[in-house]
Every structure is written in structure tokens, then in C-alpha cells.
Amino acid sequence: MLKHAVIPFLVGAGLLASAPFASAATNLVFCSEGSPAGFDPGQYTTGTDFDASAETMFNRLSQFERGGTAVIPGLATSWDISPDGLNYTFHLREGVKFHTTPYFKPTREFNADDVLFTFNRMINKDDPFRKAYPTEFPYFTDMGMDTNITKIDKVDDHTVKFTLKEVDAAFIQNMAMSFASIQSAEYAAQLLKEGKAADINQKPIGTGPFVFKSYQKDSNIRYTGNKDYWKPEDVKIDNLIFAITTDPSVRVQKLKAGECQITLHPRPADVEALKADPKLQLISKPGFNLGYIAYNVRHKPFDQLEVRQALDMAVNKQGILNAVYQGAGQLAVNGMPPTQWSYDDSIKDAAYNPEKAKELLKAAGVKEGTEITLWAMPVQRPYNPNAKLMAEMLQADWAKIGLKVKIVSYEWGEYIKRTKNGEHDISLIGWTGDNGDPDNWLGTLYSCDAIGGNNYSMWCDPAYDKLIKEAKVVTDRDQRTTLYKQAQQLLKQQVPITPVAHSTVNQPLSARVEGFKVSPFGRNVFSGVSID
Known part of the structure; x- marks a missing residue:
């Protein structure tokens, strides 16, 4: 069971009542395998961290299609590449709103300033925000992007141009990865003014399908559906809960009991029983x-x-x-x-x-x-x-x-x-x-x-x-x-x-879950997911 601290919320939702939690059609519990280290995607490299941050609360300029490897538009509706492969011009989506929470209320929509803040913070160690909150960006630097991106220009409010030192054949794919999630420059400025820069990692603000509500380490993370999401058809869940459950056998028990509707990484010994359960579905794919x-x-x-x-x-x-x-x-x-x-x-x-x-x-x-x-x-x-x-x-x-x-x-x-x-x-x-x-x-x-x-x-x-x-x-x-x-x-x-x-990747979930797609990259994505 979940720890005592979250019981009042879950009782209201029906988890501890006689009917399974899934009976509330707009609520979903995901039995995750571990606690994230934080919620600033640029700082981390593991799926546990990315599931809890990048894949729930954030977007990138380019994104991977759900369940596939093809790159599709995200916060950029399109991009142009110069003939020499050294300049990428991104045309930004208009009308995108950052999350409104008790700790931040945006006064403007997403624009080029947010792209510049996101990447300049990772490139420039003398960036004021990075000085206020010293941190590293291992994925970004592991891939050499900190040295290969020589300049980022704001052409106008909805156009940004990246200049590279050398051709990077995978640049658009790299920009679709979790670490490249776009942060709010306005929120960062507020945190700097308040002397709370480190809160960017504990009180996240993104543009994604779910809005951060609370986190209790080793217990749960709670999100609400983003009613202002720029792709409203992808938000089909009112409340998303990560029930952090490190023991794989306990995760399976919770899934069977209806205490969670999606989980991951079952023990190989449990696979056949999961396949045989009519209340469940098991998606199997060769692991990348x-x-x-x-x-x-x-x-x-x-x-x-x-x-x-x-x-x-x-x-x-x-x-x-x-x-x-x-x-x-x-x-x-x-x-x-x-x-x-x-x-x-x-x-x-x-x-x-x-x-x-x-x-x-x-x-x-x-x-x-x-x-x-x-x-x-x-x-x-x-x-x-x-x-x-x-x-x-x-x-x-x-x-x-x-x-x-x-x-x-x-x-x-x-x-x-x-x-x-x-x-x-x-x-x-x-x-x-x-x-x-x-x-x-x-x-x-x-x-x-x-x-x-x-x-x-x-x-x-x-x-x-x-x-x-x-x-x-x-x-x-x-x-x-x-x-x-x-x-x-x-x-x-x-x-x-x-x-x-x-x-082999085996993904167990309730038979009532619809729209969930197994990512070849090992991410758990809840946009577009619903319960019948």
C-alpha cells in the first residue's frame, strides 16, 4: 500500500474503497520503480528521472512520436537547416502556456526567450542562474553539445537560430530528447529575484500535459491534467499519481488489486501469470x-x-x-x-x-x-x-x-x-x-x-x-x-x-487502459492515455 501521507487523497479518489481506483475514469495510478532525484530534466540521465519530469511536465522543440522513433514537431512547428548543416532555425509554436501553480503564475506565453534561457544555462557556466544554482548537465555535455553550439540567436519572439561549430548528423533527434526540455525564463527570473534558484529542480514549471502538485520521496508524486495544454486531445487524465514501489512483486500485486493501472519491469517469473490474467494486458517488445x-x-x-x-x-x-x-x-x-x-x-x-x-x-x-x-x-x-x-x-x-x-x-x-x-x-x-x-x-x-x-x-x-x-x-x-x-x-x-x-521489455497494465504506447526509448508517457 501507499504510505500514510497520501491516503487522504487516494481515499477520495477511490483507491482504498471497495471499487478499484480505475473506476474513477479520469484518474490513473502508475506504480513506478524508484524516486526521482529531482524534476529538472537537464540535470539527469535516467529513465526514472525523465518519466517523472520530462515526459509528464515538459516539451521539447522537436519530439519523438509516441511509441516510435520518428521526430515530429513539438514546441517548434517546423525548422530549417542551412545547406552546410551548421544553422538550424526553429519556428516556435504560438499560444503555448506555461503551467499556473500556487508558486508561479505566468504573465506571458512561451516564446524565444525561454529557448534561449534553457540552452544558455547549459552552455554558459557564467550564466546568472547557473551561478545562483551551480549544477551540471551531463547529457548535454556528454554529447558535446555544450561546445558544438556556438551561438543561439533570437530572430524574433517566435524564431530561434542555433549555430553549430561542426555538423551534427543527429541534432534534431538530440533536441527531441528529455534533457532538452524547455524551461520558463520568466519563472527562472522570479526564482533568481527570490533567491530560490534551486526550486527549479523541486517545484517544476513546464508546458507539458501534466502540472506538478506534490512529491513525497519514496512514496508518491501527484500531478493534475493541464487544462490549458496546447494539444488538449492528449490530456485525458485529471489526476496522475506515481506510486513509488521499488519491489517488483509488490508492483504486480498492486496492479492485480487495481491499486495501480500501469506498472513496469515485472520479474521474468511473473510474466506468464500476467499474460493469463483477463483483467490485465501485457505488451512485449524487443528491448532497444x-x-x-x-x-x-x-x-x-x-x-x-x-x-x-x-x-x-x-x-x-x-x-x-x-x-x-x-x-x-x-x-x-x-x-x-x-x-x-x-x-x-x-x-x-x-x-x-x-x-x-x-x-x-x-x-x-x-x-x-x-x-x-x-x-x-x-x-x-x-x-x-x-x-x-x-x-x-x-x-x-x-x-x-x-x-x-x-x-x-x-x-x-x-x-x-x-x-x-x-x-x-x-x-x-x-x-x-x-x-x-x-x-x-x-x-x-x-x-x-x-x-x-x-x-x-x-x-x-x-x-x-x-x-x-x-x-x-x-x-x-x-x-x-x-x-x-x-x-x-x-x-x-x-x-x-x-x-x-x-x-525483452514487458509492460503490464490494466485491460481498461487505452492509448498507452511502449516507448522504444524506455520512457513512460501518459499523454494520450485514458481509462475506459
Whole structure:
């Protein structure tokens, strides 16, 4: 059940009455898997954070179609690209209103000033707002957008021009990603004047389909439908509640009991029972994801290639696939999934060989009984249904080659923060693609620019970086594919990661829910969703 603090609200809605909450046709409860670290999408990189902020309360200039990878207009109705690919002119939608809340009442509609504030804050460390509220924007910088966008001009109130230093073949796709959500410049100015700049992360204001109401960490987030949304046909829910439920078995119980109408990441063992329940529907799709092991090359002895090779060949991947994914996934051998264009299917795994792994460790001077830490995620993710079990299996695998493995875990937000700081020896992590472009894998996860962001291996290889940067400024797909395949070969040779699996995504929801579409990018989007 939800914690006591939210019971009065939910009793009124019917959750604790004899009829299921879904009987109130304009209310929906989503059993989410974790607490967001905050509500400023630019600061974060995880689906947990984006679901709670970008996908509920915000819009981008361009957006992805619901359930697909195609880019469609958002807060920009159209855009023009210069012949040299260095200038993007966005024509902004008129009549868009920012949210009205007890803490902010806008006096104007969305315009170019909001676009300039959103991106200048991420680019310019001397921006007044950023000085008042020092923060980082890992996604933006991981992708090199902070250095590639050289200028943003306000042509007029409804036209903005971006100038790039180099061609970025995925620029429009990148602008549709969650981190590029548009903030209110007027609200930011109010917060600066009040000396409360940090409230942008706790009291959000967007233009999206839902308006923030309240948040109780580890319990719930409450939103109301935006009656002034610029696309009114997409707002079919009066009250949206995130019931934060970390235990997957409890999420399933709540779904079956009608205490929530949508949930996510069921345990593989629960899938068949969910399929058989006539009150439920289960949507299954091949996952555009990767679960992997990241070796921190800045920690000894993982700075040695032979050590990383030894650990890699000592992992019994098939055993993990059988026990952890239970048939709901496929073995991974590469740094991105095979459904991503430019995937190099010539790459093969090193054979499972604990004896050879022992020899490599001995040659590298690693003594038997050496202690290492293995960090395991505390939550389920689309790419890893049970990190604790995977960690225990790896602990056993690496014990066979003489290593003493200590398993470490933290609360999800803390886990991400600490691994980005490089405090781990080895971490279990993963990724769900965000925009359909290879750079979203090969650049965002393994580049030098991504250290301190999503590069959990802290690995920086100049030859690799040169290839992916060249690929990003070429618009011909065949040329890009050639470069990305070379980069994948280098990644495999240097072993900063061990790819483990690509999991199948299973999305359980009430049979009464209509209009919900599974995102290939692992987002949970509630615009256009209703209950019959």
C-alpha cells in the first residue's frame, strides 16, 4: 500500500474503497520503480528521472512520436537547416502556456526567450542562474553539445537560430530528447529575484500535459491534467499519481488489486501469470537496450587490459541469461543492440575460459585473494531485471579465478552519482537508446567527453574518440556506418565493458487502459492515455 501521507487523497479518489481506483475514469495510478532525484530534466540521465519530469511536465522543440522513433514537431512547428548543416532555425509554436501553480503564475506565453534561457544555462557556466544554482548537465555535455553550439540567436519572439561549430548528423533527434526540455525564463527570473534558484529542480514549471502538485520521496508524486495544454486531445487524465514501489512483486500485486493501472519491469517469473490474467494486458517488445558490466579503468588493477580480458572471459553469460533474464532476452556481444543501424555483427565474444583468465591475472601480477568491489543497482531497469542476482553470480564466477568480490549497493540516485564520480571498481549498469542514432550509444556511453557522465568505465581512447567524432559530422549513413564499425572493433578489443544481455521489455497494465504506447526509448508517457 501507499504510505500514510497520501491516503487522504487516494481515499477520495477511490483507491482504498471497495471499487478499484480505475473506476474513477479520469484518474490513473502508475506504480513506478524508484524516486526521482529531482524534476529538472537537464540535470539527469535516467529513465526514472525523465518519466517523472520530462515526459509528464515538459516539451521539447522537436519530439519523438509516441511509441516510435520518428521526430515530429513539438514546441517548434517546423525548422530549417542551412545547406552546410551548421544553422538550424526553429519556428516556435504560438499560444503555448506555461503551467499556473500556487508558486508561479505566468504573465506571458512561451516564446524565444525561454529557448534561449534553457540552452544558455547549459552552455554558459557564467550564466546568472547557473551561478545562483551551480549544477551540471551531463547529457548535454556528454554529447558535446555544450561546445558544438556556438551561438543561439533570437530572430524574433517566435524564431530561434542555433549555430553549430561542426555538423551534427543527429541534432534534431538530440533536441527531441528529455534533457532538452524547455524551461520558463520568466519563472527562472522570479526564482533568481527570490533567491530560490534551486526550486527549479523541486517545484517544476513546464508546458507539458501534466502540472506538478506534490512529491513525497519514496512514496508518491501527484500531478493534475493541464487544462490549458496546447494539444488538449492528449490530456485525458485529471489526476496522475506515481506510486513509488521499488519491489517488483509488490508492483504486480498492486496492479492485480487495481491499486495501480500501469506498472513496469515485472520479474521474468511473473510474466506468464500476467499474460493469463483477463483483467490485465501485457505488451512485449524487443528491448532497444543493453545491460553490461563497466570496469573502472582508473582503479588498479583494471587499468591493465589483461585484467579486463580475464574478468570478461570468466563471466558465464549463458548462466546469467538463464537465471536473471529467464528467456526474456538475448546474449549481448557488442556495445549496442543489434537493432541499431551500423551494428557490427562480425564481432564475437571471447570464449568462456576461467583457466585462461587465471593465467592472465597471474601474468598481470594480480594475486589470488585480491579483493575488488562490484556495485549492483538497487532497482530493476529494462536492461537488467535483477542486478542483485547478477552480482551474486558474477561474485561466484570471479571467485573461480581467485578474486574476492564484495557486492556494494546504494539508493538509486546515490548509486548513479557515485558511479559517475568513479568510486566503484566494477559496476552493473546499462542503457536504453534515446534517439535511434549510434552516437547515443558509442558517444554517450564510451567517449572521453562522457567521463563524469554516462561513461562509467572512465575509459578514454583517442583513436576511438577520433572515429566517433568523425562519424558524427558526416551525414552519409554508409560513411557513418563504416566509422562506427571501426569504433565498435576498438571498443571490443579494449574491454572497458562486458556486454551481458539485451532484454525483452514487458509492460503490464490494466485491460481498461487505452492509448498507452511502449516507448522504444524506455520512457513512460501518459499523454494520450485514458481509462475506459
